[in-house]
Amino acid sequence: MGAMTTNRKRTEECMNVNLTNSDSSRKRSKLSTKPAPSATSAVARLSRYPQVSAPLAREVHAPCRPTKFPLAARVSIRVGDAMGNALITKFEKAKRSTLEKCRSVVEKGKEVIVVDAESDEPCADSSVEEPHGDGDKFRVQQQSQSTLSFDSELRNAELKVASRGKLWGSETQLDVESVHAYKKLLEDVGRRNGTFQRLNFEIDLNEKRRDHFNLLRPKKELDEESEALQEPFVALSSEEEDEVERAFSANRWTILVTHEHSNIEITGEKFQCLRSTGWLNDEVINLYLALLKEREQRQSHKFLKCHFFNTFFYKRLISGPNGYDFKSVRRWTSQRKLGYSLLECDKIFVPIHQEIHWCLAVINNKDKKLQYLDSMKGEDSSVLEKLAKYFADEVKDKNGKDIGVNTWKKEFVKDLPVQKNGCDCGVFMIKYVDFYSRGLELYFDQVNMPYFRRRTAKEILRLKAE
The missing domain is CATH 3.40.395.10 (Adenoviral Proteinase; Chain A)
Incomplete structure (x- = not known):
């Protein structure tokens, strides 16, 4: 009985070894389809470092002082996102600073384009190619033709800085339109100033003539009708x-x-x-x-x-x-x-x-x-x-x-x-x-x-x- 038990266990171990070997061979065949990166490439150097993961929470069995700055710990964890890619981190930082500058500038005489800072979708004017390796180099290519044209327009156009760092919206556009309409009304009134002055002069002249004629006429009593009404x-x-x-x-x-x-x-x-x-x-x-x-x-x-x-x-x-x-x-x-x-x-x-x-x-x-x-x-x-x-x-x-x-x-x-x-x-x-x-x-x-x-x-x- 003891021999039979021993043989049964060995048979199961053999079967497990075979399954393990087959799985590992299948995985090696899948990885072998891609070209092996060279030892000096950026991908190979980056792959040497393990992926940053949040440390496990330590169990506390005694009273301890709470963390003073819990937010700082969270931020430090987020800094290592995007697999530690320093280029992407710099790109995101430059993108945020550019958007902040764009928000404080409004081009005169043109519609205001509100840029959503939280949107991560690629823009139609600029595209970022996915990083690809040729075995020796890691390249990141960015098309900046639209960015250069936008910068040139900002330099050549007459600009106005929004007060208190706020972006002008529809209310500001309405205010500008009302100002233009008011200016037009003032111009129309200015054209009629000559007519008004002439009419005022005629009115004053006629009133003086009436007063002169009233002095020449004999004085009369109050009008009977107006007196009857009072x-x-x-x-x-x-x-x-x-x-x-x-x-x-x-x-x-x-x-x-x-x-x-x-x-x-x-x-x-x-x-x-x-x-x-x-x-x-x-x-x-x-x-x-x-x-x-x-x-x-x-x-x-x-x-x-x-x-x-x-x-x-x-x-x-x-x-x-x-x-x-x-x-x-x-x-x-x-x-x-x-x-x-x-x-x-x-x-x-x-x-x-x-x-x-x-x-x-x-x-x-x-x-x-x-x-x-x-x-x-x-x-x-x-x-x-x-x-x-x-x-x-x-x-x-x-x-x-x-x-x-x-x-x-x-x-x-x-x-x-x-x-x-x-x-x-x-x-x-x-x-x-x-x-x-x-x-x-x-x-x-x-x-x-x-x-x-x-x-x-x-x-x-x-x-x-x-």
Whole structure:
């Protein structure tokens, strides 16, 4: 048994020797295909040195001081890459320095070519041949024709150095283009300087002539139209402001003013509606409309001839069973009471109270139309229909004439100032009346409401509208 075991082991060893010999012979036959380098060639000299490899990490079984400069060790390992080829190391170093210099230089008037320093791909202009041995020499050939041409262009062209070492990009190109465009604009303006100087001279000459002619003409008063436009916005004096403040601070039962013609009394309580957030009541509105009529009578040449119904007229007119009752308001406009007929008026103003909102209706006899004004741009066609019927009945009753009011235009005014809160509808309504009675357009706004409230308070306290 022992002999058999020994023979079996020897047989396996013999087989292993045969396999080893066959593999080594196969490898020698593969290497023999290449020409053997001579002993003096660069390849042979380089092959004598072993390839640099990272040292094995030493196991530490006791406390030790950590490495102060771990990065330096890594760098020292990388230095030996590329199989210790010193020529390739120098080539890479020269390549990096050249790229850094190229980055700081920009050729004037040409596109900037951004070179990627991290790209290792060969450039189309220059190529590096692979090292090959002829048995005696190791040659590295580099074509530098494009490099020489690039250097000559850099020397001959006008160059600009980028500020702070930054490469100009698309933003710099846009800035340069904008500068060129700006220069062109300046040149165009410079060509027109002569024309501008001539026009300025003519303007100055004409202004001097106008001033000379104005001195020769007799002095005139201010233009009536411009004065009329400024009248609705005359500021209150300090005395008037103090008077209004004292009225607001008065006792609620104190009678501040009494209007004899309309028999209206304004107490301290009723006067409070003219504060910034108050809702105007009937007494304040009716008294103000009566003051507007007195203003027209004082200065008839400045204002249109108008009639101002009070806030109770329309309620009485629609109080009938069918929503219309002419007889209930027939005596309101008698010739003996008014001294004129409604047919003689240019405009007739009718305040409309829509539950909790004030609106205005106008019978515009001058322009032959019926108008409805709402500071919230509402519409109510029934109001205009009833007023058209009333005016026809009124003219027929007082003047004995039939007028075709049904053919008049019914207009819901849209181009008008609108309120931006829930308390100024009454102030808007009385100012519609004020401006229309002056023959003016409605050129006020919500921002004027605080002033209009204090001005109305002043006019009521003095019983005089201005």
